[in-house]
């Protein structure tokens with residue numbers, strides 16, 4: 542199972558929640574499957590999907606799913622310490638661990654070698670850290686969302702590989718404003 546297969550599998554869970562999606566092909570693939578105003582596509586800021594989702598979950602009550610990549614988490618590991626100490630129960634971090642920097646040509650990351658993001662997350666103080674296969678992810682994610690008392694970090698181990706996509710044809714201001722409207726905030730002027 543690659544990222545596109547995984548997103549197809551979990552879209553039924555994502556669609557009812559606030560989703561912050563990692564920069565590059567993850568956002569393009571999610572857009573290709575299903576575009577909704579409650580999906581916030583990152584068009585920049587590699588490594589900050591987890592942090593933006595954390596801030597969002599702390600500032601309002603709806604469930605937030607941050608979708609991040611292994612490469613992005615490796616680049617901004619300190620996010621796991623913040624999550625480990627401050628994540629509220631409405632926050633779930635889904636790390637799509639395909640073992641590569643997929644968006645830039647599938648260069649291998651260190652999760653192929655000695656680095657375990659599960660162990661890093663546990664060491665950073667994250668509770669409810671679950672590693673699973675791509676096939677198991679829909680079940681694991683839906684149980685995490687249903688649990689209103691705890692935050693979760695899920696590491697979904699999948700195969701590398703990208704699907705043919707187009708750049709998201711939405712203006713970043715539109716992505717921002719329709720997301721703000723969805724959570725009940727007025728658009729910026």
Ligand SMILES: Cc1ncc(C[n+]2csc(CCOP(=O)(O)OP(=O)(O)O)c2C)c(N)n1
Pocket residue numbers: 544563564565566567585586587609610611612613614637639641642643644645
């Ligand atoms: C600071 C910074 N460095 C590098 C990039 C280029 N870049 C964009 S996406 C990406 C790979 C992200 O890999 P990962 O988070 O594992 O997600 P994947 O595409 O594999 O799903 C890179 C290196 C960037 N946008 N910003």
